[in-house]
Amino acid sequence: MTNTLRVERAIKHITQQQLAEAIGVSRQTINAIESGKYVPSTLLALKISEVFGKTVNEIFILEENDK
Structure with a gap:
């Protein structure tokens, strides 16, 4: 996952x-x-997305090998 x-x-x-x-x-x-060393929990990802006014999917992107 990238971000x-x-x-x-x-x-x-x-x-x-x-x-x-x-x-x-x-x-x-x-x-x-x-740095990609830590994958945030769902709760943390939601809090981050709220700060920036974007969806979780706009900030955290699944890579091909994550699917």
Whole structure:
């Protein structure tokens, strides 16, 4: 799975720390998600999508080998 989290943050001028505080996780968690080292839970993905006003599918994209 890939994601556009880094791009979405840049568009909104939000740091990893600010996003982390907004959704109740650590900055390291945001970094791990952006790096593809951690796949967020459904709840976390929904919270992230809410911050950016986008659907989960617009931020998190399944790759061919995920299907």
